[in-house]
Amino acid sequence: MIKKNNFSTNLEFLRKKKVFFFDLDGTLYLEDILFEGVQELIKLMKIFNKRFFFLSNNSSISTKEYVLKLNKLGLDVNIEDVIISTHPTIYFLKKENVKKIFLLGTKSLQSEFIEKGFEITDKDPEIVVLGFDKELTYEKLVKASYFLQNNIPFIATHPDKVCPTKKGYIPDAGAIISLLYEATGKKPKIFGKPNKEMLLFKLRELRISPNDAVIVGDRLYTDIKMGIKAGVSTICVLSGETTREMIEKSEIKPDIILNKISDLINFIN
Numbered sequence: 412m413i414k415k416n417n418f419s420t421n422l423e424f425l426r427k428k429k430v431f432f433f434d435l436d437g438t439l440y441l442e443d444i445l446f447e448g449v450q451e452l453i454k455l456m457k458i459f460n461k462r463f464f465f466l467s468n469n470s471s472i473s474t475k476e477y478v479l480k481l482n483k484l485g486l487d488v489n490i491e492d493v494i495i496s497t498h499p500t501i502y503f504l505k506k507e508n509v510k511k512i513f514l515l516g517t518k519s520l521q522s523e524f525i526e527k528g529f530e531i532t533d534k535d536p537e538i539v540v541l542g543f544d545k546e547l548t549y550e551k552l553v554k555a556s557y558f559l560q561n562n563i564p565f566i567a568t569h570p571d572k573v574c575p576t577k578k579g580y581i582p583d584a585g586a587i588i589s590l591l592y593e594a595t596g597k598k599p600k601i602f603g604k605p606n607k608e609m610l611l612f613k614l615r616e617l618r619i620s621p622n623d624a625v626i627v628g629d630r631l632y633t634d635i636k637m638g639i640k641a642g643v644s645t646i647c648v649l650s651g652e653t654t655r656e657m658i659e660k661s662e663i664k665p666d667i668i669l670n671k672i673s674d675l676i677n678f679i680n
């Protein structure tokens with residue numbers, strides 16, 4: 412059932428939207444269980460000619476591996492349907508004409524940067540790039556520290572401090588950022604959610620106005636905050652981290668609140 416807040420009285424406008432951005436964990440699935448209605452929703456998106464993207468901050472695996480993971484979950488996804496925080500990071504590096512990077516990232520992430528034409532090096536890099544490095548070593552931290560002390564520019568794919576797993580939280584990119592900040596006093600420029608660039612770089616590419624786009628997510632301080640900053644419509648689903656009480660108390664107010672993702676089907680159909 413749809414519950415509206417004060418910010419929206421008419422949901423008809425959703426049908427006119429051209430682009431839908433979907434958060435993944437807590438919005439379309441939890442760990443490896445796809446929520447009810449997701450496959451139907453994606454089918455409808457295709458039937459009604461809506462462009463849609465799956466959004467994730469997790470840069471520990473390449474886009475190709477992400478697509479495999481989503482297909483395994485039963486989502487019929489192409490590589491161009493997925494946006495991970497690596498993408499606005501690469502968009503920025505290309506714009507700045509950077510070629511040589513020192514990367515704190517997994518082999519999988521490395522392969523994506525190499526494929527996109529970057530040279531991964533620990534000799535005179537132009538920039539230090541930090542991702543969710545599940546293969547982090549002390550040696551890599553030492554090298555990064557030296558580069559940062561020498562004022563080499565510093566960027567990171569996303570700010571999440573922890574990543575949820577079945578056994579509990581594990582250190583994510585934000586925790587590695589904190590470690591390097593303690594050691595060097597340097598903070599990176601960050602691209603993933605809640606940075607609005609995560610949506611805007613794609614809308615610019617498609618030449619679509621933020622007015623014609625919607626973000627659907629379960630976190631107020633990343634998904635919804637980013638949507639508001641980017642000027643797109645925002646839908647918060649209560650199937651993940653956020654409760655109705657949290658929204659009432661928060662300054663970050665979504666345009667629409669849905670109990671679950673399948674509630675969206677009626678408004679697209």
Ligand SMILES: [Mg+2]
Nearest residue numbers: 434436437629
């Ligand atoms: Mg989420």
